[in-house]
Amino acid sequence: MKATLDTHSFEPCNMLPGQRYRCYQLRSSSGLRPTPAQATAVSWILKDGMQHVGKVICSNWGARMDSEPKRWRLLGLHVGCFILFAADVLYDIGIGLEVLSPLCPHLFLEVAGLGNFAKGIAVVAARATRLPIYSSFAKEGNLSDLFAKGEAFSTLFTVIGIGVGIQLASTICASMQGKLVAGPLLSIIHLYSVSEEMRATPINTLNPRRTAMVVDDFLKAGVVSSPSDLRYRENLLFNLQLKEDTGNVKVGKAMHKTIKPSRLLELKQVFHEEKFLLNLGNKGVDMVLEQDASGEDALRGWLVAAYAAQVVSSSRHELSASVMHEAYHKMNGVFPIFLKELQNKGWHTDRFLDGTGSRFAL
Known part of the structure; x- marks a missing residue:
């Protein structure tokens, strides 16, 4: 049976402009609806963007870092007897959250984003406290020389750490259970080393x-x-x-x-x-x-x-x-x-x- 359009029940001339703009609306809303690939890309951008948010927030505490560079490098901002934010401690927490994020796929964006946020604060705190710590060793205006040598040592041991990490990733840390065991142990070694470094550093x-x-x-x-x-x-x-x-x-x-x-x-x-x-x-x-x-x-x-x-x-x-x-x-x-x-x-x-x-x- 062939369908026919009853033009006596409405006025085509009056309805056409409204339907035209309705088509524009549907077309534009369909264009804004992300595809699965776009949604994944946005999620990763938001996750990485949280690190930059942490960096911006931490930049407001520069004067406090000048006053207490060693405490900010190790532990961070204190209010009363409580520790709110940290550099090395918070960086390890951020890495831990990134490692744990695959265990909760329904909260992956939240957990990984929070980990990146913590790492962003930690990176700014570590970099900002590096200069006053180096300055305490400078004797005759050789701050640039000290900074260059310090960065060289840091780069050397970072490369060594990457090599050790590759070896661990293919052996002990090949499984999630291995990561959960090795991660806290490595974090303890890291924080102990930093604490001893800060204790041995004189601030003048x-x-x-x-x-x-x-x-x-x-x-x-x-x-x-x-x-x-x-x-x-x-x-x-x-x-x-x-x-x-x-x-x-x-x-x-x-x-x-x-x-x-x-x-x-x-x-x-x-x-x-x-x-x-x-x-x-x-x-x-x-x-x-x-x-x-x-x-x-x-x-x-x-x-x-x-x-x-x-x-x-x-x-x-x-x-x-x-x-x-x-x-x-x-x-x-x-x-x-x-x-x-x-x-x-x-x-x-x-x-x-x-x-x-x-x-x-x-």
């Missing part, structure tokens, strides 16, 4: 932790420790509180959170020629630095806080303006000798690396 720039250790040694033993003396004493695992003997100084808080406006004028009169302000906080002394304050300014403020803490603990007095005056004059008497000895021991006192600490300008 001043940050809050190293400044507290230097001042503590000077007050207790009358000696100025060198970067090599402190390298094995730095705690790379836990974010411990600073020493109470050195005033328990905390650096980096915003001025409006540290000093009340009514007390600002009084403190400026005590430290009228200085680029720091000290104020008694809840659990120690808060030090606020000017925008262009150097390591020498931070050392001066730290010594004042330490001497004030000694006066308060010995005489049971409160931390008043008179106590600050006494500590300030005591600091001025010993600081020239202290500073000269620091510079002779190899410390860079021209800058103070307090991470993302807030500073003020008057």
Whole structure:
């Protein structure tokens, strides 16, 4: 039976424009629907793109890496006593996620993407901390030479590692069970080697932790420790509180959170020629630095806080303006000798690396 179109039930002239655009809509939507090959390509692009996202996010923490290059190289960002992100630790986690991704094919994109995201953060942290670590070994402006030799060693052992990896892939790691056994063992060896490398590396720039250790040694033993003396004493695992003997100084808080406006004028009169302000906080002394304050300014403020803490603990007095005056004059008497000895021991006192600490300008 031949089908016929009843043109009396609608008006062809009025319907034709609408149907034409409906055809355009269907054609365009069909063109946007990806083929299986396109979907696979997009998935791999998204997986690899997560590494670049991690790199961009990690780039915001550059100032913290300058302040604590060894901890960032090994463990990363600490908040309280918790480790949030890491360099070598996070890189091994990323590799582990990539190895495990075939075990969950329905979540392959998520697991592999998360692994690449972790590796992206780790790569930026490792590269960013490499320069300050190399700088601590430079003596006569030979930073480029040190960097070139360090990269040569890194390349050499990377090639050796690739050869060992090829051998393992054809023997022990040929199965998933072998990978699950060999992976953690290799990761432990890797992290132990990096931790020993970081512990043996002396850092000659001043940050809050190293400044507290230097001042503590000077007050207790009358000696100025060198970067090599402190390298094995730095705690790379836990974010411990600073020493109470050195005033328990905390650096980096915003001025409006540290000093009340009514007390600002009084403190400026005590430290009228200085680029720091000290104020008694809840659990120690808060030090606020000017925008262009150097390591020498931070050392001066730290010594004042330490001497004030000694006066308060010995005489049971409160931390008043008179106590600050006494500590300030005591600091001025010993600081020239202290500073000269620091510079002779190899410390860079021209800058103070307090991470993302807030500073003020008057």
